[in-house]
Amino acid sequence: MNVAVLVKQIPDPELLPALDPDTFRMVRGSGFVIDDADRYGVEVALSLRDASGGGEVTAVSMTPGGETGGLRAALAMGVDKALVVSDTELAGTDALSTAKVLAAALARVAPDLVIAATESTDGYTGTVPVQIAELLGWPSISYATTVACVDELVSATRQTDAGTEDVECPLPVVVSVTAGIVEPRYPSMRGIMSAKSKPIATLSVADLGIDSGAVGAIGARQAVISATVAPPRAGGVIVVDEGDAHEHIIELLAELRLI
């Protein structure tokens, strides 16, 4: 089975982000990594490929600056090849246009199944995978905690607000997974070495036949008009426990008439 997995490359979250005071865009650190949320998607994609006994996993990413660090990490985990849509015009693209670009790229890959994460760590709109499904005219399964595929029928368990539901769907389908679903594998030394020789194809927005006016900050139909720092909560009392710190909690509980 051929699986495409979405890999968002984000500035290393260990380096704290900031908002540019003039453009209200995230100021990006250097060094792009694979979004941790997508490592789970990669793991699911690899196990589905292996269980199906053949086929390829293609990682697909959109990024303004030609970054490939996160894709290399996916290749090192065992992904077969990668496709990156890169264009400086993509900076500031909203979620819907992101979905349009990724859907066009996925149409080139023509996979049987698309795996994504439920939400990205830095954008967390959580809408991109289902927007892609709608653009492709495909069904979607979001919030999946388990995914299997037998005889072209995908079965999954998904989290709902009320509990869980077990669902089934024939291929093709977009599945977005939540972290915790599986333990993502760590790349082996051999994986890291072989990742260097695996192919990463690059496409521009124009290559996909998308009008550059429809993407980026120019094409975005939402505008940030201000960013203000919320007043911090008044500093609290910190007590180091020496065997009786719980008494401070008792006091508060009594004050709030909870005991």
Add this chain to the structure above:
Amino acid sequence: MANVLLSRILVLLEPSGDERIIASSSAELLSGARQFAAVVDACSWNGSALAATAGRYGARRLLSVQVAEGELPEPVAARALAAAIWADPPDAILVPHTNRGRDVAARLSVLLDSPVLTNVVGLEMSDEGPVSLHAVFGGETVVRARFTGAGPGLFLVRPKTFAAVDEEGAGKAELVNLETGDATGTDRVRVVSRHVPQADAIALDDAAVVVSGGRGLGSADNYALVEELAALLHAASGASRAIVDAGWVSYSHQVGQTGKVVKPDLYIAVGISGALQHRVGMKDSKHIVAINSDPDAPIFSIADLGIVGDATKVLPRLIAAIQSR
């Protein structure tokens, strides 16, 4: 900022777990919409049972589409809603930022070719239309944004953004049945079974007191301490995602970005580091108590009372002290 009234807002409603009333996040959104528009209409699926509660929270009409048993409502609802919006465009569309709501909004956004403003935590009116508020960096920065495209703006609003106001005496919403459009293959998912865990005595969403545990509890068994304290305080028990992922407790207990948003009078965080994604789900609690062995844990920066200590020692003492009163 001038409080300009819109003429009509359309709100997506979801049934609550028991399917006879609307979910609390939907009731909040109706009440919120009432502050900004002369008329609020609602839209849902299999709505005949929901018309009464929709009316009580201020909906004039309830547009409803029929969804068959075993079918996922999201793609069907999105299509029916898009058709209703084309036929009679509202000034804004509000959708609850829940698992189902988000999928409806995502499909709707493609059908309307209109981006979604997501993770909205407040709305304001300006002369140029609605302005949405978004909490970034765990709530430390508030961003104001506006939809600049043509047609009505589409907003995904986080639970607990507005207070639900029961307009007692208001009649049922008028039920309007929508045609089921051609789902063009997007509706091929079949629901084989649904599992709704037995409702906890005290619902996490609405609890006055919440006691939550995290990885710092050390083991799944120690979560019993959290439950015991919660029982003594008539509180709901919550969790960080780390221990939900680890399988210590079910997802229905998760607080945060991908879990529940809570705003209790008191939130007690035990062994929780206070990651941004956890904080967005609980930072608006009136009082916050944190127990954590690491004096530098980020949770302490928002705690009114922070105890630096071992949770497995502090909790038993706290429980014993409450019991002996």
